[in-house]
Amino acid sequence: MTYRLGIDVGGTNTDAVLLDEEDQVISKAKSPTTDDVTSGILDVLAKVLADKAIDRSMIKHAMLGTTHCTNAIVERKRLSRVAVIRIGYPATVAVKPLTGWPEDLKQATGNEIFVIGGGHEFDGRRIGELDREALRSIARRVRGRVDAVAVTAVFSPVNPEDELEAARILKEELGDTPISLSHEIGSIGLLERENATVLNAAVVGVAKATATAFSEALRREGIDARAYFGQNDGTLMSVDYAVRYPILTIACGPTNSIRGAAFLSNQRDALVVDVGGTTTDVGVLVNRFPRESSVAVEIGGVRTNFRMPDLVSIGLGGGSIVRQRNGQVTIGPDSVGHRIQHEAIVFGGTTLTATDVAVAAGHVGIGDRRRVSGLDPGLVRQTQGAMVRMVEDAIDRMKTSPEPVPAVLVGGGSILLPDRLQGVLEVLRPAHYEVANAIGAAIAQVSGQIERVFSLDxxxxxxAVRQAADMAREEAVRAGADPAAVEVVEVDDVPLAYLPGNATRIRVKAAGDLAR
Amino acid sequence: MRQLHAQDIEDIAVGAALLGTGGGGDPHVGKLMALQAIEESGPVDLVDVSEVPDEGLIVPLAMMGAPTVLVEKVPNGEEFPRVFEALKNYLGKPVFATMPIEAGGVNSMIPLASAAKLRIPVIDADGMGRAFPELQMVTFHLAGASATPMVMTDEKGNLVLFSTISNHWTEALARSATVVMGGSAMIAIYPLTGRQVKDAAIGGIVTLAQRIGEAIRRSRIESRDPLAAVLEVTGGLRLFKGKIVDVSRKTAGGFVRGEALFEGIDDYRGKTLRLQFQNENLIAVSNGRVLASVPDLITVLDAETAKPVTTETLKYGYRAIVIGIPCNARWRTPKGIETVGPRYFGYDIDYVPIEERVSREWAKGGEPA
Known part of the structure; x- marks a missing residue:
């Protein structure tokens, strides 16, 4: 019997599960998320493996969904210094790279900016020749002064030629310095794609350190498993890939919850309500994957054009602080977080939390109920009503039609919610709901992606799509997917108008379960 | 005359999105261009229409082409001096000032960026008082002004001067030149004298955009009702508060046509509102009764923040307030209604000013008078 280990780092708790070959939960654990993140992972790892009967040598795969990179950007800590190179002059300089970035983030990434000649038009013609000499002189200038390079060329999603050539030249000059290329990271929208590429380059160092720490932690626990990172779209990346494209891990938390909820409840299309310690996220499951947002997403005060899970986040969690002012009840948005074990009234503390109210109302049987027996029944009723309305409102915002749909409730805080919600066909509370995110990480599939320009003459x-699909399947298998189970999950083709030979860019993503 | 600094540009961008009535293109890239120009060259002088010399040459500036190209291939900045230099040589006199052709959307920002860079003033006026999709939909056209001589340039340095026999030819020639230049180009169009600006332009519109943005920003800081502030500044009327229960869109004749159905909430419970749009919001109908139509402005605001939203943002479940703002009186003339009235956009209804269609009771959520 072999096992898979899934770990998810959340805002309040770090969760872990151990699944067997039949996807049965063998062991699960929760531990507070720590400031350095890594020690929280070590704690939860020790807990989930506490049972001596588990044969650690049989753990073959370990998946980590982590907030390391997100935190580094938000806190401006441990960021790499980045040489920011934009290819497109004479176009684009009316808005220089890093315009609109918070000053502290600019300083943290080194503020080394270059704009050089090259790039393409929307129809694939050249704006100008790539300025190779400029690239070499930039490389000489930044050698030893930066830790990473971010390269963004105008219309590289249509034609990546200049970015690839730039990478070749920079590698000659700078050796192993990591290089992030924008066409591998984002889509049309120069400034947002460039921002994402620079952020990616800035967290390459953090990603490497995290990968090393994770492998080290596994080794220390006597686990010899292949390690993966969870990414935004709900599939896994090998560690090698994750250290090149760490920015793709940035929203894996909500994705893991939604995927875990889909797996546990066996639903393909449903709403997922994930109630944590501080916030509630409502997402939508479409064909077992999260629905993606269409609007620009800000990370650490920087506008990007990432496709993130479409979520409504509200400040309601198990630790949300409940206050009464002039007869009006307010809930959150501040929370006692994982300190709930000491600060909530039912656990002997003095702060009135959403959990205390749920216990007083008799919905939840945790802690010492007697300690909240004196609460004003009016306050309890009012608070309960307000919590349910907040969630119903968020649910309604996420629906695409007025028809009631099933809702899957997951996360430790979901015990706060009743079994009936307006606009919901049926409330589902699957087993292991409290570790759905770690399960989402553990059951994640591996994917392979290919992007090529084909001549449709x-x-x-x-x-052309068939050829691209074959290549994407091979990529997925190379990343560890079971060849028999790989499916094409996404096909995207963009005709490149006015190019000779009827050129079309085709992108295919294939995903499949891990080979056992 | 007064000066515009970075915060003013931020406010104007929010106001421009509101005056864009759901269309006009996202002002974001234009805003960043203006902010960079101010950072490098100092603040922009905004002059009142009354301060413009009668014989001064005023040249409105705008971007023409696909917004999706503009967001990928951002301009260089040297396009500004180039178009003005070419017009100066052709007309034999220097450019006194620039101004926006439309106060709504991305083109509200381009003249501000050019003015900062070239240290010339911007006139507090435009030719629409809002955003419209076609070249002749400007008050200068109503006054008989020609769109040409018009200059178009790209970031590479190519420049074309158009001298045409009609605004129809200008549109056709300019569209194909834009594609050759890479799908997005800068244009200087409708060169006017100071006298023509005084007679035909819509004055005070940049200031109005700024006051709208400022009102929304300040109400958030001061925890006041942002909607009341917006209505006060614009002289607008609340048309509806509701939740979107259906949105449909289809592409027809190169335009996205669509409609959103709102179900009333709070004061408007039990009523519905049907909002019809083609790039911009054009008609608002409640239970069979027209509440507002183009050329009056119809804008959808976020129910909580009162920030304006574009038609692409409209989706099921979105909670919004729909407001209507009286258009400039020049659009209410027979020629104005012929150029931009509901029938021009294919709706078989007469234009009736919003103030006559919507009673004060309705705007408060009561029954229509």
Missing amino acids: AISREE
Whole structure:
């Protein structure tokens, strides 16, 4: 019997699960998330493996969904110094790189900015020749002064040629310095794609350190497993890939919850309500994957064009502080977080939390109920009503039609919510709901992605998609997927108008379960 | 005359999105261009229409082409001096000032960026008082002004001067030149004299945009009702508060046509509102009764923040307040209604000013008079 280990670092708790080959939960654990994140991972690892009967040598895969990179950006700590190179002059300099960035983040990433000639038009023609000499002189200038390079060329999602050539030249000059290329990270929208690419380069160092620490932690626990990182779209990246594209891990938390909820409840299309210690996220499951947001997402005060899970986040969690002012009840948005074990009234503390109210109302049987027996029944009723309305309101915002749909409730705080919610067909509370995010990490599939320009004069579109799909499947298998189970999950083709030979850019993503 | 600094630009961008009535393109890239120009060259002088010399040459500036290209291939900045230099040589006199052709959307910002860079004034006026999709939909056209001589340039340095026999030819020639230049180009269009600006432009519109943005920003800081502030500044009327229960869109004739159905909440419970749009919001109908129509402005605001939202943002479940703002009186003339009235956009209704359609009771959520 082999096992898979899933770990998810949340805002309040770090959760871990151990699954067997039949996806049965063998062991699960929760531990407070720590400031350095890594020690919280070590704690939860020790807890989930506490049972001596578990044969650690049989743990073959370990998946980590972590906030290391997000935290580094938000806190401006441990960021790499980045040489920011934009290719597109004479276009684009009316808005220089890093415009609109918070000053402290600019300083933290070194503020080394260059704009050079090259890049393409929307139809694939050149704006100008790539300025190779400028690239070499930039490389000489920044050698030893930066830890990473971010390269963004105008219309590189249509034609990545200049970014690839720039990477080749920079590698000659700078050796192993990590290079992030924008066409591998974002889509059309120069400034947002460039921002994402610079952020990616800035967290390469953090990602490497995290990967090393995770492998080290596993080794110390006597685990010899292949390690993976969870990414925004709910699939896994090998550690090698994650240290090149760490920015793709930035929203894996909500994605893991939604995927875990889908797995535990066996639903393909549903709403997922994840109630944590501080916030509640409502997301939408479409064909077992999270629905993606269409609007620009800000990370650490910087606008990007990432596709993130479409979520409504509200300040309601198990630790949300309840206050009464002039007869009006307010809930959150501040929370006692994981200190709930000491500060909530039912646990002997003095702060009135959402959990205390749920216990007083008789919905939840945790802690010492007698300690809240004196609460004003009016306050309890009012608070309960307000909590339910907050969630119903968030649910309604996420629905695409007025028809009631099933809602899957997960997360430790979901015990606060009743079994009936307006606009919801059926409230589902699957087993292991409290560690759904770690389960989402553990059951995640591996994916492979390919992006190529095909000439549709030579072959049909169907044939081109078929060839691209084959390559994407091979990529997924190389990353560890079971060849028999790999499916194409996404096909995207963009015709490149006015190019000779009827050129079309085709992108295919394939995903499948891990080979056992 | 007064000066515009970075915070003023931020406020104007929010106001421009509101005056964009759901369309006009996201002001974001234009705002960043203006902010960078101010950081490098200092604040912008904004002059009142009354301060413009009668014989001064005033040249409105705008971007033409696909917004998706503009967000990828951002301009260089040297386009500004180049177009003005070319017009100066052609017309034999220097450019006194620039101004926005439309106060709504991304084109509200381009003249501000150019003015900062070239240290010329911006006139507190535009030719629409809002955003419209076509070249002749400007008050200068109503007054008989020609769009040409018009100059178009790209970031590479190519420049074309158009001298045409009609505004129809200008549109056709300029569209194909834009594609050759890479899908997005800068234009200087409708060169006017100071006298023509005084007679035909909509004055005070940049200041209005700024006051709208400022009102929304300040109400958030001071925890006041942002909607009341917006209505006070714009002289607008509340048309509806509701939740979107249906949105449909289809592409027809190169435009996105669509409609959103709102179900009333709070004061408007039990009523519905149907909002029809084509790039911009055009008609608002409640239970069979027209509440407002183009050229009056119809804008959708976020129910909580009162920030304006574009038509792409409209989706099921979104809670919003719909407001209407009286358009400039020049659009209410027979030629104005012919150029931008509901029938021009294909709706078989007469234009009736919003103040006559909407009673004060309705705006408060009561029954229509």
